[in-house]
Amino acid sequence: MSVDALACPFIFIAIFFESFVLVTLLSKPARDARARKPGSATPLVAVVVPCRNEAETIAATTDSLLKLNYPADKLEIILVDNASTDDTPAIMARYQAHPNVTVLHAPERGKHKAVNIGIAATEAEFIGCLDADSFVDPDALNEIIPCFASHRVAAVTAAMSIHQPHNIVEHMQNAEYSFGITMRHAMASINGLYVTPGPFSFYRRSVVEALGGFRYGHQTEDMEMALRMQKAGYEIENAPRARVYTRAPHTVLKLIKQRTRWTNGFLRNTLGEYRSLVLNRDHGVLGMLILPFALTAVVSTALLFLLTISQLTLQIVRGIEVRLGVPLSYALAPRYAGFDWFYFPTSVFALLGFIAMVASLALVAYGRHLSQTPFHLGRSMASYLLYGLIAPLWLVRSTAHVALGKNQAWK
Amino acid sequence: MHHSMTTSLRNALIALGITIVLTGTVIYAVNYLNNARLAELKSIEDQLTIDTLSLDTQFSLLESAPCDSVASSTTLTSELADLGTRLAYTENQLGNNNEQVIRLKKQYSLLEIRDYLVTKRLAAACGTKPVTVLYFYSNSGDCSACDKAGYALSYLRDTYPQLRVYSFDYHLDLGALKTLIAVDKIRGELPAFVINGKYSNGFTTLADFEKEFPKGALSTSTPKKK
Numbered sequence: 001m002s003v004d005a006l007a008c009p010f011i012f013i014a015i016f017f018e019s020f021v022l023v024t025l026l027s028k029p030a031r032d033a034r035a036r037k038p039g040s041a042t043p044l045v046a047v048v049v050p051c052r053n054e055a056e057t058i059a060a061t062t063d064s065l066l067k068l069n070y071p072a073d074k075l076e077i078i079l080v081d082n083a084s085t086d087d088t089p090a091i092m093a094r095y096q097a098h099p100n101v102t103v104l105h106a107p108e109r110g111k112h113k114a115v116n117i118g119i120a121a122t123e124a125e126f127i128g129c130l131d132a133d134s135f136v137d138p139d140a141l142n143e144i145i146p147c148f149a150s151h152r153v154a155a156v157t158a159a160m161s162i163h164q165p166h167n168i169v170e171h172m173q174n175a176e177y178s179f180g181i182t183m184r185h186a187m188a189s190i191n192g193l194y195v196t197p198g199p200f201s202f203y204r205r206s207v208v209e210a211l212g213g214f215r216y217g218h219q220t221e222d223m224e225m226a227l228r229m230q231k232a233g234y235e236i237e238n239a240p241r242a243r244v245y246t247r248a249p250h251t252v253l254k255l256i257k258q259r260t261r262w263t264n265g266f267l268r269n270t271l272g273e274y275r276s277l278v279l280n281r282d283h284g285v286l287g288m289l290i291l292p293f294a295l296t297a298v299v300s301t302a303l304l305f306l307l308t309i310s311q312l313t314l315q316i317v318r319g320i321e322v323r324l325g326v327p328l329s330y331a332l333a334p335r336y337a338g339f340d341w342f343y344f345p346t347s348v349f350a351l352l353g354f355i356a357m358v359a360s361l362a363l364v365a366y367g368r369h370l371s372q373t374p375f376h377l378g379r380s381m382a383s384y385l386l387y388g389l390i391a392p393l394w395l396v397r398s399t400a401h402v403a404l405g406k407n408q409a410w411k
Numbered sequence: 412m413h414h415s416m417t418t419s420l421r422n423a424l425i426a427l428g429i430t431i432v433l434t435g436t437v438i439y440a441v442n443y444l445n446n447a448r449l450a451e452l453k454s455i456e457d458q459l460t461i462d463t464l465s466l467d468t469q470f471s472l473l474e475s476a477p478c479d480s481v482a483s484s485t486t487l488t489s490e491l492a493d494l495g496t497r498l499a500y501t502e503n504q505l506g507n508n509n510e511q512v513i514r515l516k517k518q519y520s521l522l523e524i525r526d527y528l529v530t531k532r533l534a535a536a537c538g539t540k541p542v543t544v545l546y547f548y549s550n551s552g553d554c555s556a557c558d559k560a561g562y563a564l565s566y567l568r569d570t571y572p573q574l575r576v577y578s579f580d581y582h583l584d585l586g587a588l589k590t591l592i593a594v595d596k597i598r599g600e601l602p603a604f605v606i607n608g609k610y611s612n613g614f615t616t617l618a619d620f621e622k623e624f625p626k627g628a629l630s631t632s633t634p635k636k637k
Contacts, residue, residue: 012430019426019430022426022429023422024418024419027421190422192419285423289419289423318558321559322558322559322562324559325617325618326562326566330566330569342448342451342500343500346440346441346444346504348434348438348441351437351441352433352434
């Protein structure tokens with residue numbers, strides 16, 4: 001059976017999912033969420049910044065928090081050093097005197113431990129977490145707080161994008177993050193979120209405490225907590241205009257390393273402790289559609305990628321074999337010169353793939369429009385086309401890691 | 412929860428509908444284009460049938476080969492070659508079990524045989540010295556060198572336009588082709604070739620294959636620009 005024929009069902013599922021996102025975006029819950037106005041309520045909030053060796057960015061991260069449009073007497077910033085070996089503690093110490101800032105130390109390594117220490121140091125009901133390489137928009141908090149209106153809401157996620165993308169790898173991720181803004185907005189409207197990302201997700205303290213606080217979650221503590229909240233029957237909301245900018249890996253190798261960690265965490269969490277959520281009607285669309293889809297996507301992309309690579313190699317070897325001995329000027333010339341509709345390549349797979357790609361580019365563009373994040377759309381979209389070539393690498397790597405039981409450190 | 416589940420179920424059904432419509436449209440479009448390809452092939456074949464018959468009838472009327480039709484015979488052969496390329500592409504797209512492809516291939520093979528005979532008659536009567544290659548291949552997995560041989564022949568045909576290559580699917584169920592195979596005593600391993608009446612089979616390299624051609628047959632005096 002050809003790769004095309006094998007890939008068709010997966011492309012069908014991908015288009016189905018994209019259509020589902022589109023329809024969800026147009027339905028009432030998402031429309032209502034978009035109509036939500038920034039709130040005037042200003043409860044006491046705390047933002048915990050766990051950091052390990054973030055000397056380069058911790059000052060800018062803290063400064064961005066201090067610029068939040070929020071009453072100063074209602075905002076606590078808790079910087080928690082997690083056994084840094086660089087200048088992070090020294091830079092943190094500079095903020096010690098600031099009335100809004102508390103500096104703490106978590107000597108034992110582990111992001112969850114640092115966050116828990118931060119939570120224990122505040123009385124605030126709404127607690128945000130901010131990775132120390134991320135920077136918030138001044139209005140972000142005012143967008144987030146109204147999302148807690150319902151008591152069922154245990155957490156609220158923000159709209160992330162890449163901080164000042166420069167190279168193609170960063171632009172590519174920016175497009176992906178923009179796609180993520182659309183996805184998160186759509187999925188939140190049907191309570192389908194299973195990650196509360198490190199950059200500026202907020203939690204209802206009482207729920208976090210009732211669930212036992214943060215704990216080790218296969219280097220993806222934010223996913224573990226979100227899954228735990230979902231399992232307990234809470235809702236996770238999204239504030240699509242709460243802009244937060246995060247620094248991204250700027251080389252392919254670093255990106256692959258980061259994403260392998262994320263995908264590892266996803267596979268270990270969903271196939272491990274939270275397996276009961278998958279295909280569980282009690283967990284609604286998350287259990288019946290989103291988690292099964294995400295699992296299928298990881299495994300099928302990894303398999304299809306390996307299959308495509310092997311087929312491609314075989315074809316190249318055969319192509320060379322066939323052309324051996326024929327002058328290069330002929331062998332390298334296009335076989336069907338000039339445009340002739342007759343030779344227009346048509347396969348169901350290629351055309352469906354094209355539709356899926358156009359749809360995902362549309363979702364990228366919509367994410368930018370929705371969050372009103374200023375970035376160069378064309379550059380990001382063009383780089384996004386690379387994503388399909390690189391993403392399978394970490395999917396293959398993490399599938400192999402999980403299958404072989406290999407572990408990875410968070411920093 | 413129940414409210415969002417109902418919304419999601421409705422959304423999922425609509426999404427499924429959209430996906431089915433999109434996939435259906437794509438399948439329809441691909442089929443439409445494939446049928447258009449087959450129709451195009453059919454129309455080219457019909458035209459070539461008329462041209463071949465016309466040339467053939469001219470011969471019969473004059474009771475000898477009209478030597479001023481050498482040019483039109485050459486045009487016919489090159490049109491036949493273009494048709495062959497299109498047919499091979501279509502066969503690749505639709506598979507060699509497609510009934511319409513098989514029918515078109517049969518018609519094509521007949522046209523080739525007729526063109527081959529016309530070329531031979533013209534050569535005898537008018538003193539032209541065309542180089543003809545009958546090439547017997549198989550797509551049934553019993554000819555590992557056929558891809559290489561086919562590519563080498565395409566190269567030679569494109570480089571030396573005086574070369575007339577006639578390709579035949581050895582396993583095609585066609586009486587005239589079987590007779591041609593019997594007359595030329597094609598046997599043994601595929602690919603098999605009859606170059607200006609001389610039989611050979613097997614394919615190793617282009618350089619070795621070129622040695623099978625009569626001296627001067629592969630002259631570069633009028634190479635066709637690619």
